[in-house]
Amino acid sequence: MKVLLVEDNQEMILNIIKYLSQEGIICEVAENLFEAQDKILSYEYDCILLDLTLPDGNGLGLLNSIKGLESKPNVLIISAKNSLEDKLQGLDLGADDYLPKPFHLAELLARIKAIYRRTKLGGTEVLKFEEIEVEYQNLKASVHGKPLDLTKKEFDLLVFLITNKNRVLGKNAIAQHLWGDYTDNLSNFDFVYQHIKNLRKKISEGGGHDYLSTVYGIGYKFGPIQS
Amino acid sequence: MRLLNLLTAVYLIITLLAVIIGGYFIYRKLVSEIDFELGKELERQIEAYAERISNGVSPSALESDRLQITELAFDLKEEGLVLSDTIAYHDPLNREEKQLKASKSFKIGNTHYRISYYNLVVEAEDITETVVYTMALVFLIQIAFIVFFFRNISNRILRPFHSTLQKIRNFDFRANEPLLFEDTKISEFDQLNGFLEKMTQKLLVDYRQIKEFSENISHEIQTPTAVVSGKLENLLNSEITEEQAVLIYAAYQNNERIHRIVKSLGLLAKLENEEFKASTKIDVSEILTKNIEILSELITLSELKFQSDISPSVFVNIHPSVAEIMFSNLLSNAIKHNFKGGWIKISLVTHQLIISNSGEALKQEPIELMERFKKESKHIESVGLGLAIVNQICKTYGFRFCYAVDKDNIHTMTIDF
Numbered sequence: 001m002k003v004l005l006v007e008d009n010q011e012m013i014l015n016i017i018k019y020l021s022q023e024g025i026i027c028e029v030a031e032n033l034f035e036a037q038d039k040i041l042s043y044e045y046d047c048i049l050l051d052l053t054l055p056d057g058n059g060l061g062l063l064n065s066i067k068g069l070e071s072k073p074n075v076l077i078i079s080a081k082n083s084l085e086d087k088l089q090g091l092d093l094g095a096d097d098y099l100p101k102p103f104h105l106a107e108l109l110a111r112i113k114a115i116y117r118r119t120k121l122g123g124t125e126v127l128k129f130e131e132i133e134v135e136y137q138n139l140k141a142s143v144h145g146k147p148l149d150l151t152k153k154e155f156d157l158l159v160f161l162i163t164n165k166n167r168v169l170g171k172n173a174i175a176q177h178l179w180g181d182y183t184d185n186l187s188n189f190d191f192v193y194q195h196i197k198n199l200r201k202k203i204s205e206g207g208g209h210d211y212l213s214t215v216y217g218i219g220y221k222f223g224p225i226q227s
Numbered sequence: 228m229r230l231l232n233l234l235t236a237v238y239l240i241i242t243l244l245a246v247i248i249g250g251y252f253i254y255r256k257l258v259s260e261i262d263f264e265l266g267k268e269l270e271r272q273i274e275a276y277a278e279r280i281s282n283g284v285s286p287s288a289l290e291s292d293r294l295q296i297t298e299l300a301f302d303l304k305e306e307g308l309v310l311s312d313t314i315a316y317h318d319p320l321n322r323e324e325k326q327l328k329a330s331k332s333f334k335i336g337n338t339h340y341r342i343s344y345y346n347l348v349v350e351a352e353d354i355t356e357t358v359v360y361t362m363a364l365v366f367l368i369q370i371a372f373i374v375f376f377f378r379n380i381s382n383r384i385l386r387p388f389h390s391t392l393q394k395i396r397n398f399d400f401r402a403n404e405p406l407l408f409e410d411t412k413i414s415e416f417d418q419l420n421g422f423l424e425k426m427t428q429k430l431l432v433d434y435r436q437i438k439e440f441s442e443n444i445s446h447e448i449q450t451p452t453a454v455v456s457g458k459l460e461n462l463l464n465s466e467i468t469e470e471q472a473v474l475i476y477a478a479y480q481n482n483e484r485i486h487r488i489v490k491s492l493g494l495l496a497k498l499e500n501e502e503f504k505a506s507t508k509i510d511v512s513e514i515l516t517k518n519i520e521i522l523s524e525l526i527t528l529s530e531l532k533f534q535s536d537i538s539p540s541v542f543v544n545i546h547p548s549v550a551e552i553m554f555s556n557l558l559s560n561a562i563k564h565n566f567k568g569g570w571i572k573i574s575l576v577t578h579q580l581i582i583s584n585s586g587e588a589l590k591q592e593p594i595e596l597m598e599r600f601k602k603e604s605k606h607i608e609s610v611g612l613g614l615a616i617v618n619q620i621c622k623t624y625g626f627r628f629c630y631a632v633d634k635d636n637i638h639t640m641t642i643d644f
Binding site: 009011012015016018019022080081084100101102103104105106153167168170172173179181182190191194215216217218219 | 446449450452453454455456457458460461463464469472473476479480482483486521522524525528529548555559
């Protein structure tokens with residue numbers, strides 16, 4: 001997957017490139033509107049990560065140019081402004097999603113993948129991890145071909161874990177992903193533990209391995225069993 | 228107490244004192260004047276009797292109960308007029324009365340007579356009565372004048388002062404207009420007004436700066452916190468020891484906390500600036516139901532019993548996002564400050580929302596928790612702005628917000644729309 005990151009903050013760029021490149025995503029950078037215009041006209045991208053406050057103008061301006069492109073890339077707005085108007089206007093102008101800064105990189109990756117699946121693959125892709133298979137379209141997961149009875153949240157959690165496999169996922173990143181802003185006021189992340197516990201139980205009951213490990217009490221990691 | 232009433236009262240007390248003191252002196256002057264005039268009259272009478280004696284009328288024929296004629300030794304010097312008070316029998320009144328006695332001696336022929344003549348004096352009570360009556364009248368006239376003229380005039384003089392007070396009362400930071408006053412032609416008032424004009428201008432400038440500061444800071448902090456959180460997330464995924472992981476995660480969590488505080492403060496600032504205009508009435512029943520749906524899972528996970536009674540189609544004048552924030556804050560509060568096996572009850576009717584829940588006893592007054600950064604829980608993630616936001620929302624939209632905890636530790640939050 002090829003992504004264009006339109007962002008003017010150097011450190012932000014380094015963070016995102018580092019996280020995404022580990023996932024095999026090719027990431028190019030445009031530091032201002034002018035450069036971004038130039039790049040979208042010259043190359044094809046699957047997804048554009050668009051910051052709104054750019055040195056030479058508002059990132060929303062780029063959305064019109066993107067509309068005119070033949071191969072329309074997905075647009076994910078990443079903005080520190082977090083204003084409702086910007087969000088509505090951005091989505092109105094054809095952006096696919098809006099992620100306010102600061103965000104968890106795990107969340108950014110999950111959103112990029114989700115948009116990609118939804119628009120480019122028509123949601124028919126099957127996500128595989130060892131014996132676990134996830135079908136997005138009908139929200140079904142199976143172990144060794146045997147369907148698992150998962151709740152909507154557990155399904156979301158499984159997708160999030162597989163998307164960010166081999167990464168340490170903080171409890172707040174998981175809570176934020178599952179409940180959004182609602183967890184802002186809920187300091188108790190026992191909720192995350194409950195879901196993780198249930199998911200583990202269901203996978204092992206279905207005959208799957210336990211790929212989930214606790215990382216120093218700060219979060220979880222989903223990955224191949226190391227022995 | 229109103230300034231004018233105070234002035235009037237002071238003025239009246241001073242006048243009353245002056246009237247009393249004046250009355251005393253008038254009384255004394257009156258008594259001595261009457262005595263003097265009476266003495267003069269008695270002297271004239273005595274001289275008339277002396278005249279008659281010298282004309283050959285026998286003194287014994289003249290004598291009556293008001294006239295005494297005594298003979299003195301001829302070689303004594305003639306006495307001048309002597310006035311003295313005495314109690315004597317008064318025939319017409321048929322009783323002893325205080326009388327004034329005047330006596331003077333005359334040498335008529337070769338006899339030396341002392342002629343004493345009595346007369347009734349004007350009684351002290353009569354004089355007092357007259358004086359008090361007069362003074363009271365004067366005082367009443369004074370009161371009448373004060374009420375009708377002094378107060379009217381003072382009111383007119385104080386009018387610029389009252390208009391200044393009115394303007395201060397109506398002063399509003401959000402209107403962004405400094406106070407302006409007209410020339411009053413009274414130097415003290417002009418000084419006061421000038422001072423107020425300068426002060427409000429300064430206040431508005433300060434207010435704008437603080438407002439801009441809080442707006443800027445909430446925006447400007449987002450980017451650095453985003454950078455920090457990204458760095459830490461990447462760091463967590465590198466080769467690290469457990470000790471390092473715990474340190475990194477603590478930094479990560481606190482960075483999140485900064486973000487949440489800034490976000491909440493930004494929201495509070497926006498609410499205060501009334502940036503969320505409620506253009507139409509919206510159905511809050513729908514929003515509340517949706518909110519409960521999202522949070523119901525957390526309620527179940529927290530092992531809470533949940534009961535709700537939500538009337539359909541309750542319309543309230545509020546911005547939809549603000550309504551969502553308000554409900555979400557109230558509900559998460561009820562979930563957070565509860566215990567396993569506890570309960571939450573929600574009732575929404577026209578004009579009123581009540582959320583009550585079981586919980587712990589509060590260490591501080593419920594009203595204090597509505598203030599910013601006041602919190603009960605020790606959770607690091609808890610910022611202490613949840614209720615402050617609800618409180619600000621209610622202030623902005625003119626709702627009445629009430630938070631109470633009864634003796635059974637039942638927490639009840641009531642909002643009257």
